[in-house]
Amino acid sequence: MAATSRREFLAIGGLLVGFKFGDSAFAPQLLAAETAQTPAPARLDSWLRIGADQSVRVFTGKVDIGMGVQTALMQIVAEELDVAVARVELIMGDTGETPDQGGVGGSTSISAGAKPLRNAAAAARALLIELASARLGVAPGQLEVADGVIRVKGDASKSVSYGALVNDHNLTENLRVSGSGFAVNVEGNGKPKDPAKYKIVGQSVPRVDLPGKIFGRAMYSTDVRVPGMLHGRVIRPSGAGASLVRVDDSAAKGIRGYVQTVTRGNFVGVVAENEWAAIRARDAVKVTWSGVADVFPSDLYAHMRQAKPKASRESGRAEFSRGQKIVEASYEWPFQAHATMGPGCAVADFRADGITTVWSGAQKPHALKQGLAQMLGVDEDRVRVVWVEAAGSYGRAGDEDVAGDAALLSQAVGKPVRVEWSRADMTAWGGKGPAAMVDFKAALGADGRIEALEMIARAFSGTEIIPQANTAGNMLAGQLIGMPNTTEGNEYVQWGASTFAYEIPQVHWAGHVIAPLAPAASPMRAMHLRDPNGPAGTFAGESFLDELAAAAGADPIEFRLRHIKDPRMEAILKAVAERAGWETRPSPKRDLGAGRGIAIALRGGTYVATVAEVEADRTNRAIRVKRLVCAHDCGLIVNPEALRGTIQANLVQSMSRALKERVTFDDHKVTSVDWKSYPVARWADVPKIEVVLVNHPEIAPSGAGEPSSRPTAAAIANAVFDATGVRVRRAPILGSG
Amino acid sequence: MAQISLNVNGKNYRVDAEPDCPLLYVLRDNIGLNNPRFGCGLGQCGACTVLVNGSAMRSCTLPVERAASKKIVTLEGLGTPEHPHPVQAAFLEEQAFQCGYCLNGWILSAAALLERHPHPSEQQIQAAFEGLICRCGSHAQISAAVKRAAERRA
Structure with missing residues (x-):
């Protein structure tokens, strides 16, 4: 745990700013805001500072949502600086301490997010070598570095440590800045290493966060405790479109520790001195809402087919003629919930002068700072968001919205308030991964190849609420107090370069965005859930490819290879087939009630192929996934075992979504409120999981957090077809839908 | 409010709490522990698990008065x-x-299981874990870890 322990930094020269941290469990409150300007990326010491004790403190706008990316980022910095990983400490996602890197999203933390860290470390190393050269009177080319000590090659008696050098010099050099958000990058005078010479990158360094978690010493956003803190709970409307009529808190007044009920517009929350009092007060307060009905459709897919799209796009052309063999099929994917393990939780401390600190597990803390400032009506630089790890969010989960709730309550009562959502607040009122439906049509030529293909996708936009909570109206609390959502976007289920691995002569794609089911403050508002449109689009596309293979009487892998020219995709298809022991033959097999299916995906330069093996019984429709085998190529692998762990877990989570997960709702509210009404995979559902990692040290790393979400559902559905001859075209596969 | 005696991680505490308050909130808010954690408040997920006299229990649905004078172990x-x-x-x-x-x-739950069944069968593991959720899907490593722990104890 040395790597993440809070070290006391000595104030030396201009390099260090005299950090002093107490016990880590209380560190965030000691950091409470005075001023909260975000460090400028153009200065080296915004990214990296070295202590007299040889410790390296790295500041990143990236955060870790449970996949271990912090360990990988530390390896990358340690590699460039030639120091042991244990010397590196990473400060993540604090808007007053770390540059804005757009937060976390799109599986870009390594592919894009590590670039400025790598370059800043290389710049620092070059600068330190220059200083050592002057100090030792030796040309830079004759110097080498071992664990932060610069020495003369062949004469170890002549050396100087990084720590000694920074006594006399500030690492405040200017860096050249390019890009913004996820793409922000910096460059200094140092050149990063040739990956062929990596010694630390590529090693399975144990995850630095796990010891603290396993021994119960880690701190999550739920564990932030601020002096004088009160506890809040929210009371949501009776359904989409309901308006607050009246609040009667007389029954709550008898609860010891009850403080008050806060109402503003349609926002209602209770505040109490302790959690149990807050929970009981929430249940005791009588709230009357205006009646609502007929907001949500009774048949979701019929609605999606009939609704006039709010936006449409298309590309390409596909012509079909009479002589061709035509195959058509339609696929449906439901709304799904983040349903994070820990419901949303945040602490907000709004002071009388408007200075506000918010502790949050939000994936994009710098954006959240803007949205909260707007909601509170204060200058952005008065607000500081301190990221504290939360339960795995996997997209725009609950951390931003609950931060808005806490900010409103703290502002109303003038004291720090911690808000923790109930399970129903999370599952029913958290954002939803959008539903989609896709119609496919294709023509097979006499040679068994696809000659023309048409894909027409209808889906809700995953950016009804954009992932950046940079406006008040982006957050549920903002909408409940009447602030408009001004940043809604249109996101399509695509058939594009990032998802499509095949070469087909004619491809026609059309995408339609279905309008949100309710205009504002809706429990069905669509947001990003891990790999936003990937599982839906790939379930459709890769199931359809399987239907075409069956129509052509071809083995599903052999059929795919007919349309693939990319050698990396060919290689992982072969790798997964070999590990899975794939038997080459057309589907379905039908006879034994057991089957196997394949699906592939390409996402942002990462190649994935997954084979599922299932047991399926046609008579009682029981399906059990027995084995998932995934081959994965994301270029250079930074930390093989941490990567394997993330992919293994992603296979289980994506299997859960494929088999079980569907948000249910009646005409005005969500009826998925807990783990019974929103079931996910449990122990008995989990199959044997195998991951084949394909490493390409010569290719810059691409993303790995999301791509393996993508093929799982189609691989399982294709295996069900192989076993039974029955084609599943609606997810979840086990649900009656 | 009542004064309730608790033995937590080998230490004795006297806390002021409502007798029906779930043990979870007493451990977190009165005693200041970070584990157990709130997951659902309904006994459906296991994030709030503690050992009570050696058995894995859901502290989110266990009234504190029923844990009085029992041996409670948190993570x-x-x-x-x-x-x-x-x-x-x-x-x-x-x-x-x-x-x-x-x-x-x-x-x-694994600690309680191995205390009772040092070499658990698949059925015993299933019985111990069926009430738990891992939303991230880390089940493969959890399975390997339980087998490793059983070997370590042997």
């Missing part, structure tokens, strides 16, 4: 980095978990 009290419990050592070696928010349930 903080199971082992330390210097003296890890075999289950903690095994989970660390297997690098189990993604976010780790759920791990009270898995680690404490």
